[in-house]
Amino acid sequence: MKNVLTIAGSDSCGGAGIQADLKTMSALGVYGMSVITAVTAQNTVGVIDVQEIDKKIVECQIRCIFDDINVDAVKIGMVSNSEIIETITNLLIEYKAKNIVVDPVMVSKSGYFLLKPEAVEKLKKLISISHVVTPNIPEAETLTGMKIINEDDMKKAALCISKMGPKYVLVKGGHRCNDANDILYTGKDFIKIKGYRIQTKNTHGTGCTLSSSIASYLAKNYGIEDAVKESKNYITKAIENSFSIGHGVGPVGHLVELYKKAGVDFE
Template sequence: MIANVLTIAGTDPSGGAGIQADIKTFSALGAYACSAITAVVAQNTCGVRSFVALEPDFVAAQIDAVFEDVRIDAVKIGMIANAGVADVVADRLRHHKARNIVLDPVMVAKSGHSLLAPEAVAALRDGLVPLATVITPNLPEAAVLLGRQDDWTAESMQTALPDLLSLGSEWVLLKGGHLRGSRDSTDLLAGPTGITPFQAPRIATANDHGTGCTLSSAIAALLPGRDPVEAVGGAKAYLHKALAVSDHLDVGQGHGPVHHFHALWGRSDTG
């Protein structure tokens, strides 16, 4: 049976991140995409210009409309924008007994622009993280969630995993892409069965817009019926290939998108 997956996130008019990236990822991996928009964002590959968060009640109405009609097998949560939206998303997901929830704690865009109000961090950490099957923080996001300095090493990534798990999610995928001084990028997945490292060589490309959105969406698309370790492994493999052949696209003048449909569009066969 084809999985129905809901993304709850903000938009990206240039198509590389947010709701648009989520829908592309679900579709590329064989899942049916549903969506609920939390914020309308004016951005492109060069950065975020501004955003307007939707009213929490309207976000709740979108979520209710989907769950009351469609069997939802997994949920990906991306940009939340503010505490009011975080609260209603948590409330409606509890109400509908949502399962296979993947939370990407989006706080800052690739360009450095803030996508989460400072007062919303507690609402995200205390309300949404405990609902999640998997959370996927990068190192700066993990530092905010834990209230610590963003001065990571390979050793401190390991020692931080119990503290991240104590926030309440079942699994934590701590992404090491921001760690300096290594030719490889190592992510650590921690959960009930221990710690599983996922290591891959860094790909030299400027086309890294929406990588976090894409990875978390890929996990959500693959999670129904799979062990989280298997889902994360498949998602990592998908993103690695999407990055490796991203130069087959010519989109924008800044951080271009990854190639979400690399397995479906013929030109990627040579990548």
């Protein structure tokens, strides 16, 4: 079995962050491990508060994993401040980590800022050592300083982000550009990863889920294009099988096949 490490924040309602990552990794047949960077108090309505983990504890968690276990891929999600980002970057370089997937989490769906503005430049350094970075439209706009309206803009943003150093860039179009098509830039070519918009409000944790899925497939030795396409299929099915658990934005169906076997009825 392949081992995949997620470095991200904890989501108390279980739909995003560490919890979404571990569910995704389990669903895709890899062993998930975690380094928690922050504890969030949130539910389906929004993020109420965030407690960042001390950088020394973040460092200790990372060293404990790499000193003992072979890590086949690393997914990085919420990393809220400069010190934590710098610590993670330096340690991944030290341990020669492979298959690094950076999901540049900046703002929650409810509008809560999860990345401090002064940490954006440090985040770009982390992006520079990644195998692939997976920004959505708002995140790509923040990283590039450009407005993204259409598919051509997505390509321009991908090209701009690629100059920061990642091997591959995946700009996700689901927020507003098109019918949920994504653009993968390989350093040479632009590949359209086709999707379709699903009419549901329950999309909590989609970015976390997609990036941890990509990390899982990379760990299993998939090439980047196949890893992204398989992950697109996975997240699409998860959104199709999303469900309501509260008054706001519900989670996607990370473990829908397991739930079906258990006889769960979401109606």
